[in-house]
């Protein structure tokens with residue numbers, strides 16, 4: 001596994017991105033449960049890779065890759081695929097998945113903030129269900145770092161819990177999300193997981209994210225809000 005430049009000295013005010021935030025994913029068992037609960041679907045990963053134009057030779061970096069399905073599917077179609085995550089447990093699970101499929105993407109034990117992309121600039125950078133792990137000031141830095149990895153004209157894809165409802169209507173939307181998304185223990189993410197997300201993690205509004213994307217150097221090509229609590233952005237590096 002390649003390590004990024006994580007040994008760089010940081011000022012005392014720097015965000016501790018290796019410290020877990022929110023739902024505990026700090027063990028092999030928790031990671032396996034996470035992979036089951038989120039319903040990893042290589043078919044859905046392939047559909048996304050098709051939409052993003054990822055093909056043989058595409059250089060793709062997935063930030064906060066988790067259990068690595070997107071990276072593995074990209075490697076299976078011949079992309080130069082890189083998975084980046086702060087969790088050694090996630091990366092171990094991802095590496096085992098890659099071995100099962102007989103591919104060898106590059107794994108980096110590194111974070112949104114400190115990953116240094118080496119070699120030619122990436123064609124595509126993705127991140128799913130993870131930017132909310134950073135408070136807004138640090139999200140902006142993460143987006144600047146993502147932009148620095150990409151060639152001009154390259155694609156940035158973001159999927160996350162992002163709020164498109166009116167701030168004055170937040171309570172009702174959050175209540176409906178938590179009431180409907182939670183599953184019984186052992187059958188998926190629970191009500192408590194979603195409560196933890198809202199309370200302890202850093203999901204924010206679409207209009208804030210869009211300002212950050214713009215300031216990081218991205219043009220938004222398309223956006224979708226499949227639910228008032230979730231958003232996808234397909235962006236182009238200026």
Ligand SMILES: C[S@@+](CC[C@H](N)C(=O)[O-])C[C@H]1O[C@@H](n2cnc3c(N)ncnc32)[C@H](O)[C@@H]1O
Nearest residue numbers: 017064065066085086087111112128129130133
């Ligand atoms: C909810 S999982 C999402 C994983 C994967 N992207 C997916 O869609 O399944 C969040 C991931 O973000 C990782 N993570 C949290 N903070 C991070 C950071 N600052 N830099 C990189 N990865 C981070 C966690 O280790 C975890 O693997």
